[in-house]
Amino acid sequence: MLKRTFLTLCAAGAFAMANAQTQYTIAADKVKAHIQPTMYGIFFEDINLAADGGVYAELVKNRSFEFNMPLMGWKEQKKDGGDGRTEVINRAVERPENAHFIKSYITGDAGFYGFSNEGFRGGMGVKEGEEYSFSVIAKQEGDTNVKLNIELHGDNGDIIGKAELTPTDKEWNRYSVKFKSTATTPKAQLYVWMSGKGVIDLDMISLFPEHTWKNRPGGLRADLVQRLADLKPGFLRFPGGCIVEGRELNNRYQWKKTIGPVDKRENIINRWNTEFKHRPAPDYYQTFGLGFMEYFMTAEDIGASPLPILNCGMACEFNTGELVPLDKLDPYVQDALDLIEFANGDASTKWGKLRTDLGHPAPFNLKMIGVGNEQWGPQYIDRWKIFTKAIKTKYPDVKIVSALGPSPEGKEFDLLNKTFRSLGADILDEHYYAPAKWFRDNARRYDNYDRKGPKIFAGEYAAQSVSTVNPDNKNNWECALSEAAFMTGLERNADVVNMASYAPLFAHVEGWQWTPNLIWFDNLKSYATPNYYVQQLFSINKGTDVVPLTLNNEAVAGQNDSYATASLDKNTNELVIKFVNTSTSAQNVSFKITGSKGYQKQATVTTLKADSKDAENSLTAPTAVSPVESTIDISGNTLKLAVEPYSFKIVRLKNK
Structure with a gap:
């Protein structure tokens, strides 16, 4: 009898714990930060057959016989x-x-x-x-x-x-x-x-x-560009990535060679062709059929602000690290100045006239440009100063994106971070390829950043299921959910973080060099990863202004294995709640909302979840992990929500 009573009490206690409700507070009338339209965007690089053999719809390989072996293919x-x-x-x-x-x-x-x-x-x-x-x-x-x-x-x-x-x-x-x-x-x-x-x-x-994106002759693969449009991105960063730098300087990306008639665009070998021993691709070249004009037009098509990144006189420091002497840097600097004129100049300017002659008389409204991709060291600082002086002298309103190296910490990062802050840099580009746990542990990374310093661009990030550059990395649900947890910290600190983009973007299922990636495709089809849906849900539900969402007066960044943020969407008159549960247990939560006159009786809920943290999507099961929409009733200014294990939920409440 005593034993049965004890077991009954234990079961009752476990039931009570499972059904215990954690109450969070949202101060809907206390705006913390404005969310920039550029908050969530796209990073594009021609890796994994992303351009030739991918989004560029040309079906013939080596069409102009310019490969090192002219009849290859x-x-x-x-x-x-x-x-x-x-x-x-x-x-x-x-x-x-x-x-x-x-x-x-x-x-x-x-x-x-x-x-x-x-x-x-x-x-x-x-x-x-x-x-x-x-x-x-x-x-x-x-x-x-x-x-x-x-x-x-x-x-x-x-x-x-x-x-x-x-x-x-x-x-x-x-x-x-x-x-x-x-x-x-x-x-x-x-x-x-x-x-x-x-x-x-x-x-x-x-x-x-014939059926390309917007049916442009010699254009882009429609289904893949549609994937980008469906992200509703705030910006498009192009053309990379290490493509910008080149393995050596003569292999760098030169934008002026990528515009005009395609038979006059000089082909070069893709710097990723034999970079990784686990996936050599000696037939991987760049024809530049997807060039800077196409990048600008695609950004315009999908409503994204263009963000071109230019070589700063340095080859990839993971490869040759070749440098242009400082007194020979003028042509590189002039390329940057000419690009701004190409994007924004009118027909009375040399490069604005060329854009007009190419069929686009309206300017592309370029507002920012990147100097260097993933450089580090004092040699980068020396070149950055020259570029910045020249650009700011002629185009003071153009914001400059400055690299902080390939890692989010360490002596190289610290040197650049300290130096560029002291020099009044506009935007600092941080990159993180790290284990899923790193992303959960760093949801508070920007809580204590200087509010008056440079803005942050989370320019390249992806959780690695095994280790960085490991061919066994997977686009699994644990990685995607951990990225969602991290992104709540980006959004909560929108007064510091103005831009963020997952990387890399595309990968051919039979032609990849790097994994994980956001979108996978073959010669006919494509599928979005769980990571894609996380990016998409943040982007289309970002709102306009961050408001405090707290637990015991603290930001929600790991308590009970949960991560959360809230924002107002002044365009639709809604409150948007994002809640991530990374634990193995379901949670019953409630949100007490202050500073509001009340909400309509039903809210919409979007749920992204999986039963296993190892769950993935594929060409044969493209929506195994994908968003599901439902509705929930609310009572006054209190919302109660059941949150499944391993799940990400977005709730939108319409003001009365």
């Missing part, structure tokens, strides 16, 4: 007794930016001679009923015209699309033809057959879907 083909030969011609003196083309000699009286192109990661993603545009720059050399037969072959070798084209000029000209695919496959190949005796020169052999 191409394979000679013959059929029906056709014959011929091909020479790779180097015209670097006349066309240094596009040095190579091929000259094909068709020697057979019958049949076909030509090439197939393997596309990216072993194939081209094509869809049934989709129209494709084939184009080539060509000139006939002989007295007769060589005819081109274009075919798409499915993964089983069947012809699933075809067209004919006959170039006629003896000078270079562009020719194009459209045709539809009769099947869907992620691994199609393009065949370019030539027939009729003669000699023909070919360059810029290209294949694009």
Whole structure:
């Protein structure tokens, strides 16, 4: 009897604890900080086949024969007794930016001679009923015209699309033809057959879907850009990342070489091609079909403020660390000044006129620019001073983003942080790739930062499930939930933190070098990770002004394994509550709201959760961890909420 009574009491106590209610307080009339429109944004870098083979919709690999092996991606083909030969011609003196083309000699009286192109990661993603545009720059050399037969072959070798084209000029000209695919496959190949005796020169052999983002010819992959638009980002940072620096300076990103006609954009090898021994990609190049004009236009399309990052005369310090001498830095500085003029100048300026001539007379309203990516050391400070003086002298209103190195602490970070604060820097760019626990433990990181000092840009961050640069890292729910916990601290300190972006952004499932990443894709499909949904929910629910959400007069940053923040959305007249439960137990919580005249009887609740901290999304289960919406009743100025284990909830309460 005593034993049964004891067990009954224990069970009752456990039930009471499980159902005990923790009360939080929200002072809805005490605005702590204004949340900038740029608070949550996008970091883009061409890593993991993000550009070529990814968001840039070109299906042909090595279309201009500019890879180190000029015929990489191409394979000679013959059929029906056709014959011929091909020479790779180097015209670097006349066309240094596009040095190579091929000259094909068709020697057979019958049949076909030509090439197939393997596309990216072993194939081209094509869809049934989709129209494709084939184009080539060509000139006939002989007295007769060589005819081109274009075919798409499915993964089983069947012809699933075809067209004919006959170039006629003896000078270079562009020719194009459209045709539809009769099947869907992620691994199609393009065949370019030539027939009729003669000699023909070919360059810029290209294949694009007609349906691109906003249906722009030669444009971007629509489904992937839609993923970005759905984030409702406040800014778009481009083009990286270590891409900006280059492994050595001649491999750096040079924005002026990425605008204008695509056949005049100089290809270079991608600096990520063999960076990691676990995922070498020797066929990874940058064609710059996605260049600075496209970046600016995409930012404009998705409502994001553009944030270009420029090389400051330093190659990647993890690689060669090459430096431009200080007295030779002028061309690099001029690139920055010219870029601002390109973005904002009118048609009376040299670079503003070029933007206008490229079809965009309106300015891009550039407000900020990054000097260097992830540099550190006194050599960076020396170059930063030169850039800053020149930019501020000519464009005093443009904010400069300054790097604080690759880590959120340590002597390199401390040197830059102290120096740039003393020099009155505008925005400091902090990066953190760390274990999930680090993000939970650092939810208070900015609570005691100087409110009058530089603003913070959390420019690159992602929780690592194993360790940084480990190929076994996963985009699992524990990492995403830990990032959500950390982001409550970013938002709570919006008077200090003005910008934040997860990194990297994109990864091809068969062509990645780095993991984790925000969005994964193959040649046809994509899926959003749990981390993506965390970013999206913060972005579309950021509100306009932070108000205090406390437990026992303290910010909620780890008590009961919980993290929380609240904001007003003055645009919609709502109170927005974000609550993260990282524990293994459910919690019953209530929010006592002061300083409000009351709310409508029902609030909307968005829940992101998983039963396991190891849960992931995939191409076959893209929404395993994804937001679910519901409603909840509220009584007066008190809201009671049941919060599941391992969950992130957003509640929006409409003012009466």
